[in-house]
Amino acid sequence: MRTQSMIKRLAQLSALSISAAVFGCGNLDVPNPNAPDAQRALSDPAALEAVGAGTLRTWVNAWSACEGNCVFNTQAQSYSASWNNFNMNFYSSIDADGTRNSRSWQNNPAAAGRTSVEAPWTAYYSAISSATDVLSAIRNNHVELSNSANTKRLETVAGLAQAMSLMQVALLYDKGYIVDETIDIAALQYSNRKLMRDDVLKKLDAVIALAGANTFQTPANWLNGPTLSNVQVKQLANTLAAMTLAYWPRNAAEAAAVDWNRVVTYASQGISSGTAFNFSFVGDGCTAWCPEQLSWMNSMDTGRLSTRVANMLDPVTQRHPYPTGGNPRPNSADRRLGDGSFGNAGMVSGFGNLPKTANAGTDFAWSSQAIFNNARGSYHQSNIAHIRYDLTGTQDPSGIYYAYGPAALINATVNDLIWAEALIRSNGSLGTAATLINKTRVTRGGLSAAAAGDGATLLTTRLQYEQEVELAGLGPIPYYNRRRVDGLLPGTPRELPVPAKELGVFGQALYTWGGATPSSPTPP
Amino acid sequence: MVRVSVRARHVVFAIAATIAVALCAQPVIAQSAVFTGKVTSSGQPVGGATVGIGEFGVGSVTSVDGRYTFTVDVGGRNGRTVNVMARFIGYKPMVLPITLAAGRTEKDFDLEKDVLNLESVVVTGVSDATSTRKVAFAVGVVDAEQLKNTPATTPLASLAGKVAGAAVTVGASAQPGSEPSIRLRAATSLTGRQDPLVIVDGTITRLGLADVNTQDVERVEVIKGAAASSLYGSDAANGVIQIFTRRGANLAEGQRMVTLRNEIGSSWLPKFLERNNAHEFEVTSTGAFALDANGNRIPKADRIADNAYPVYYDQMNDVFHKSLYLTNYLSIGERRGPTNFSVSFENQKETGVLAILNGYSRQNFRVNVDHVLNDKVDFSSGAFYGRSAADQTAEGGSVLFGMRFLEPNIDINALNKDGSPYNAVIKQPPASGNVVNPLYGLANNDLTNNRDRFSGTVKARYRPVTWLTAEGNFNYDQSGATAKSFTPIGYLNSSGAAGTGFLARTNTQQHAFNTGATLTATRSWRFINNTTKIAYVYEDQQDEQTSVSVSQLTVPKVTEFAAAAVDPDHPVRPGSLSQTTRTRNSFIVSTFDMWDKLVVDGLIRRDESSLFGSSQRGATYHRASVAYRVSEDFKFPGVDEFKLRASYGTAGLRPPWxxxxxLFAIVAGSPQKVTLGNPNLKPAFSKETEVGFNINFLRDFSVEYSYSDKKTSDQILNVPVSSASGYQNRWTNAGTLAGQTHELSVGAVLFSRRDLFWRVNIAADRTRQKISELTVAPFLVGPNGVNGGGDGGTRIFRIAKGEPFGVIYGSRWIRTAEQLATTIAAGGLGSTTAADYTVNEEGYYVLKSAYRTVNEKPLKFRDATGTLFNIGDVNPDFTLSTSSSIQWKGLAASAVLQWNKGGHVYNYTRQWPFNEERDAVYDQRRKAAAERKPAPYYQTFYNNFDASEYFVEDGGYMKLRELSVYYALPKSLTQSLRIADFSTARIGVIGRNLWTGSNYTGYDPDVSGPGGGNPFAYRVDYFTYPQYRTVTFVFELGY
Known part of the structure; x- marks a missing residue:
């Protein structure tokens, strides 16, 4: 009986549980607590500020990514790698006839190589869209942050991010969308690269004006460490405007048509003017901040400096193309390579390094190891590695080797060298140009000083030497520099098509660049 | 919608309250008829059989000696003729008409064995428990008899080869503790999951079945598409699998059954991959590598890999080893009076085939209790607790991936410089950058996955009158999982760089319950029997996940976060996720059984779910079915039963959470657009028509044929949007997937004699599936996870209108003169003169001037459309399985043989190492000197890791999935033990995955894509844990 009673109670409890559960039915309108929607992200001032800050991070990661950039820079024979990560091997390999005629962008939705075309487009438009949302909230919807200074700071930085992202679309793609807070994105049409460029300059001018009219300092978490004052933002916008003009040409003919005087104007107010600074950030192992290209190419066991550039640093020992048997240890007059020693004896078995001596280079090091597979082309091999950003000096995984620590984006030297080039090309002051070149040539390289008397041709040679040696690893800059002087191998594509994914959204025909048609015609 | 839901709540409340009140009710018997008798079969008593009068809801269960007794209140029904039915699992039911009269009535029943399960009762998809003879759609049934000899580690795996139309394959991995994937008939989803809804003892189970053991399973019922599964609504388009565990309900009255089963044996990898044992470098006179001034190898001028390595190591044997498989199982079942119960414990240990790892272990407890309180009220409850621990390797990770890049001269057992085992610094320039020492990784990387699982069920039934049953249920399911990954400080990469350590932990807690109430009415009017059920079901699931990781540790060997560095450059990274899902469903189903030969069934169901877009909260489903037992009207010689059936139904697929x-992703504190929302997102809508017939003939043979025509519209696709929007994708309903399946099941008792019994079942099916509509631009998908995964990964399966689902797109190579001419015409070759090309020894066209030189290369086919072509189709032509069991005296053997005819597999496990010259095809030593090809020739096939027909392989196979042989120990021997009166005492040998016949070059053709995305449509081989063979010995006692 007792058991019966217990069972009865249990049954009653069951019935009550069931009814309680049924009555406990919850609402079907379940919010998503894991991520905000547009309304939450763009209407709350604090969230809006976070969105704006995020545009810088998105741009930084796109500029530093190996996807895209590692291909551009191995195509430019600045860096070299035969790994097919990020499609480097396919796009940087050379056909039997010495061209890259068979290596057009693989702009179809099935190709592994499509990601090189897709990634920059997606990333930069992500930054553009978020920056536009911020500007729309401030300018159209009049959202105010905690104070007007912060609102102006956010407006300026969002404007900067919008412009510098559009700059990359204009420099990399044959056409794109001009997106800003005044445009209805539902009615977007492609603009050619020239219209894109001009719009970028207009936007950068607006940023320059805004930064000049307000005083602020960006928080440290906007670049994961470094901060920017309004003065620095103004300088940076000027440098970006100079870059937009100087890096836009797809070939030497277009370069000749650039308004180089205007470049001088911008560059003279850029990040190497006044109190010079390097635009940089801090990597966190690629959790959120990712100096991916520097990580891959400042690791002696994954990336190398192309023998084309290594040969410039030490023509005697570092032969180009890579010879059978490899290149011996260097003895460069340039202190950035020196004797090629690096690291310590404990690294030798893994990295083939020469343990560091007093004559060690600051930026480059030698490795005995031919790390690439010859079957993919011995020309990929090089004995010189780029170690400038390995601040640990030992390929320590807590440093750039694993994408941690300070990482360069756009150094002041970028501005100096554009400035110098603009002066030379615009028949400006060769003395000033030489001075700008010597800031690295002499100070860092320990080489003989360039002088106005060298003349434009020699100065240009020395300028280009500095471009090759100093700017390695800074986003796609080495690629921009090589295409402007027709320095890319024949057949190498000189710009990207609109990605197949974007074309597919609208049912547009696929197309590509490279081979016999490396780029679109110069827009009128 | 709101009004409906409120009303439904009221109905449920009324039911539940009624149940509670009814518990106090006591039956009052006035004038009684006592039925008694014996149930036998071939003269032997049948214990556990139920004998009763269905329309009165009374009856009893026979004792061990087959006796039964039950009492009926005659009341005003004196003299009425009623049907008394005796039935027991595995026997054909028997009905005797008896005139109701007060006093004692004795009736004996002699049941006939139903070895082909032709008269079993099913409950899945129907209005109430129904004999398979009267079900209007196909229901696959796998019973304990088919499971007991070779129990798989999970119930789903047990279905392989036993149910027509059910495709079972490894899931994301064959790693111990993993769950298989199952698809019923044709696919329903272009990019989503294909796995059916699984219900275990009434619990809607979305938390996986990897932790549930098969020995507890008494029966599995499978319905395969909307034509049958409409009853389960918006999550049932993939079909429904219902699992019933042991409850002691089939025991004889007063019987206690104890079963003890021990299984121990070994597992091993039956096949190793071939590798390249030759190299293309200069050697010295001693056979060592000749080195240049920098110490690097010197490539030969001809680049032909035909030199032997100076030393060889058998790395496959070092990495894959023979391992332990152990199962201990104890169950106790009992039926006594109004109560029956079953209690079980299982201990499982499966080490797996990778060296060093401990593999998977599991302990499960289950208790099920049924109690009949009185004639009107009974209830059931059950509880399951399981815990498991898995010591694993990352799928596609460094171990299984890296070892494919090992050169044969690397001694992976060598010591590190510090004397610790397994030398990590094994990179041999210019060898692969992907190479790692798998043993070092296995020994030093800890990846553990521990899970706890609890589920509980309570069900109460109340019959206020004999024709009406009210039922309420509450089912709870909980899963807790902790995944931990630890890499110690100083972990070396293959170059010798020492890492800073890594520690990550992810805790996942999932709680789900489903509760519901039903009213079932069963009425008879002359020749019509009707069963009508109305029901309300509420589902609620909460998923919570928290994770923490750090990338720099400061203290060696401490595996907790206390060892994390306080370093802004290496911050502690937290993460969390919270997801709530709620669904309200109600349905009515009604079945008319007319003249015992015509069955008509119809249902309508309304689902409301939080997963649907906010503007599309509800969806309605329906079904209409008919079955006609032709043999009741027309007699055919030798035909015992001939049934025609047709069913049309609709069901859905719910969108991802x-x-x-x-969606904005929050990265480093900043929101960033990811997915554009869609308030109009609907569940996918599947319509299925099923027609078929069942013929049972010559008493010992049965044939069941079904044809299914499925169309699933409103496909839930994550389609790209313009990047100008800042978003990447948007989920939308855009497309229709059509599929047709022919299924044939044949059962035959070839011998049924006193000492010899032989049963054979054949299950065959053939499925064709096509994308019949697509309202977005054609695109390529899957497999998930390859080459970075997600949107950035390699995609090879084309989704386009008119395209079969599961076709592979990629490059072709010129192998015919026609292809050569087409390629020349398309401008795809340097020379436009066909005579400049020739066919080489391998059947590929090459430039004649390069033929047999270092420059020889295969040429890519191109036509006017480009270089992208259909290069394969993963769908098999058909599958055919036979399961057979033979018993001869004390010997019993059973086997499941499965034949998958055709169907391609894309072999990435071969393609990627191809780029590093690690594939066996590079070894040219067996060829005549003139025919040897240089390494760059084979490099061309790597094709930038784009899909190429070179790596499309025939994935067809024949597989002996199960084989068991048991020997029943003689009674004389077991009695001499004097422990108990054993009803079962047998020893046996079991083989699982015992033999595979295939042309496939990988470990096993039964593979699926990484990440478990869509293992049937994305059939690729991608460095996943391979299937292995297991042979065990069994000792089983039952008393």
Whole structure:
């Protein structure tokens, strides 16, 4: 009986549980607590500020990514790698006839190589869209942050991010969308690269004006460490405007048509003017901040400096193309390579390094190891590695080797060298140009000083030497520099098509660049 | 919608309250008829059989000696003729008409064995428990008899080869503790999951079955598409699998059954991959590598890999080893009076085939209790607790991936410089950058996955009158999982760089319950029997996940976060996720059984779910079915039963949890657009028509044929949007997937004699599936996870209108003169003169001037459309399985043989190492000197890791999935033990995955894509843990 009673109670409890559960039915309108929607992200001032800050991070990661950039820079024979990560091997390999005629962008939705075309487009438009949302909230919807200074700071930085992202679309793609807070994105049409460029300059001018009219300092978490004052933002916008003009040409003919005087104007107010600074950030192992290209190419066991550039640093020992048997240890007059020693004896078995001596280079090091597979082309091999950003000096995984620590984006030297080039090309002051070149040539390289008397041709040679040696690893800059002087191998594509994914959204025909048609015609 | 739901709540409340009140009710018997008798079969008593009068809801269970007794209140029904039915699992039911009269009535029943399960009762998809003879759609049934000899580690795996139309394959991995994937008939989803809804003892189970053991399973019922599964609504388009565990309900009255089963044996990898044992470098006179001034190898001028390595190591044997498989199982079942119960414990240990790892272990407890309180009220409850621990390797990770890049001269057992085992610094320039020492990784990387699982069920039934049953249920399911990954400080990469350590932990807690109430009415009017059920079901699931990781540790050997560095450059990274899902469903189903030969069934169901877009909260489904037992009207010689049936039904597929939402990812504290929201997102809508017949003939043979025509519209697709929007994708309903399946099941008792019994079942099916509509631009998908995964990964399966689902797109190579001419015409070759090309020894066209030189290369086919072509189709031509069991005296053997005819597999496990010259095809030593090809020739096939027909392989196979042989110990021997009166005492040998016949070059053709995305449509081989063979010995006692 007792058991019966217990069972009865249990049954009653069951019935009550069931009814309680049924009555406990919850609402079907379940919010998503894991991520905000547009309304939450763009209407709350604090969230809006976070969105704006995020545009810088998105741009930084796109500029530093190996996807895209590692291909551009191995195509430019600045860096070299035969790994097919990020499609480097396919796009940087050379056909039997010495061209890259068979290596057009693989702009179809099935190709592994499509990601090189897709990634920059997606990333930069992500930054553009978020920056536009911020500007729309401030300018159209009049959202105010905690104070007007912060609102102006956010407006300026969002404007900067919008412009510098559009700059990359204009420099990399044959056409794109001009997106800003005044445009209805539902009615977007492609603009050619020239219209894109001009719009970028207009936007950068607006940023320059805004930064000049307000005083602020960006928080440290906007670049994961470094901060920017309004003065620095103004300088940076000027440098970006100079870059937009100087890096836009797809070939030497277009370069000749650039308004180089205007470049001088911008560059003279850029990040190497006044109190010079390097635009940089801090990597966190690629959790959120990712100096991916520097990580891959400042690791002696994954990336190398192309023998084309290594040969410039030490023509005697570092032969180009890579010879059978490899290149011996260097003895460069340039202190950035020196004797090629690096690291310590404990690294030798893994990295083939020469343990560091007093004559060690600051930026480059030698490795005995031919790390690439010859079957993919011995020309990929090089004995010189780029170690400038390995601040640990030992390929320590807590440093750039694993994408941690300070990482360069756009150094002041970028501005100096554009400035110098603009002066030379615009028949400006060769003395000033030489001075700008010597800031690295002499100070860092320990080489003989360039002088106005060298003349434009020699100065240009020395300028280009500095471009090759100093700017390695800074986003796609080495690629921009090589295409402007027709320095890319024949057949190498000189710009990207609109990605197949974007074309597919609208049912547009696929197309590509490279081979016999490396780029679109110069827009009128 | 709101009004409906409120009303439904009221109905449920009324039911539940009624149950509670009814518990106090006591039956009052006035004038009684006592029925008694014996149930036998071939003269032997049948214990556990139920004998009763269905329309009165009374009856009893026979004792061990087959006796039964039950009492009926005659009341005003004196003299009425009623049907008394005796039935027991595995026997054909028997009905005797008896005139109701007060006093004692004795009736004996002699039941006939139903060895082909032709008269079993099913409950899945129907209005109430129904004999398979009267079901209007196909229901696959696998009973304990088919499971007991070779129990798989999970119930789903047990279905392989036993149910027509059910395709079972490894899931994301064959790693111990993993769950298989199953698809019923044709696919329903272009990019989503294909796995059916699984219900275990009434619990809607979305938390996986990897932790549930098969020995507890008494029966599995499978319905395969909307034509049958409409009853389960918006999550049932993939079919429904219902699992019933042991409850002691089939025991004889007063019987206690104890079963003890021990299984121990070994597992091993039956096949190793071939590798390249030759190299293309200069050697010295001693056979060592000749080195240049920098110490690097010197490539030969001809680049032909035909030199032997100076030393060889058998790395496959070092990495894959023979391992332990152990199962201990104890169950106790009992039926006594109004109560029956079953209690079980299982201990499982499966080490797996990778060296060093401990593999998977599991302990499960289950208790099920049924109690009949009185004639009107009974209830059931059950509880399951399981815990498991897995010591694993990362799928596609460094171990299984890296070892494919090992050169044969690397001694992976050598010591590190510090004397610790397994030398990590094994990179041999210019060898692969992907190479790692798998043993070092296995020994030093800890990846553990521990899970706890609890599920509980309570069900109460109340019959206020004999024709009406009210039922309420509450089912709870909980899963807790902790995944931990630890890499110590100083972990070396293959170059010798020492890492800073890594520690990550992810805790996942999932709680789900489903509760519901039903009213079932069963009435008879002359020749019509009707069963009508109305029901309300509420589902609620909460998923919570928290994770923490750090990338720099400061203290060696401490595996907790206390060892994490306080370093802004290496911050502690937290993460969390919270997801709530709620669904309200109600349905009515009614079945008319007319003249015992015509069955008509119809249902309508309304689902409301939080997973649907906010503007599309509800969806309605329906079904209409008919079955006609032709043999009741027309007699055919030798035909015992001939049934025609047809069913049409609709069911749905729910969207992924976050599909409806506009999503911003928060990265480093900043929101960033990801997915554009869609408030109009609907569940996918599947319509299925099923027609078929069942013929049972010559008493010992049965044939069941079904044809299914499925169309699933409103496909839930995550389609790209313009990047100008800042978003990447948007979930939308855009497309229709059509599929047709022919299924044939044949059962035959070839011998049924006193000492010899032989049963054979054949299950065959053939499926064709096509994308019949697509309202977005054609695109390529899957497999998930390859080459970075997600949107950035390699995609090879084309989704386009008119395209079969599961076709592979990629490059072709010129192998015919026609292809050569087409390629020349398309401008795809340097020379436009066909005579400049020739066919080489391998059947590929090459440039004649390069033929047999270092420059020889295969040429890519191109036509006017480009270089992308259909290069394969993963769908098999058909599958055919036979399961057979033979018993001869004390010997019993059973086997399951499966034949998958055709169907391609894309072999990435071969393609990627191809780029590093690690494939066996590079070894040219067996060829005549003139025919040897240089390494760059084979490099061309790597094709930038784009899909190429070179790596499309025939994935067809024949597989002996199960084989068991048991020997029943003689009674004389077991009695001499004097422990108990054993009803079962047998020893046996079991083989699982015992033999595979295939042309496939990988470990096993039964593979699926990484990440478990869509293992049937994305059939690729991608460095996943391979299937292995297991042979065990069994000792089983039952008393």
């Amino acid at each position: 976050d599909a409806q939402y506009e």
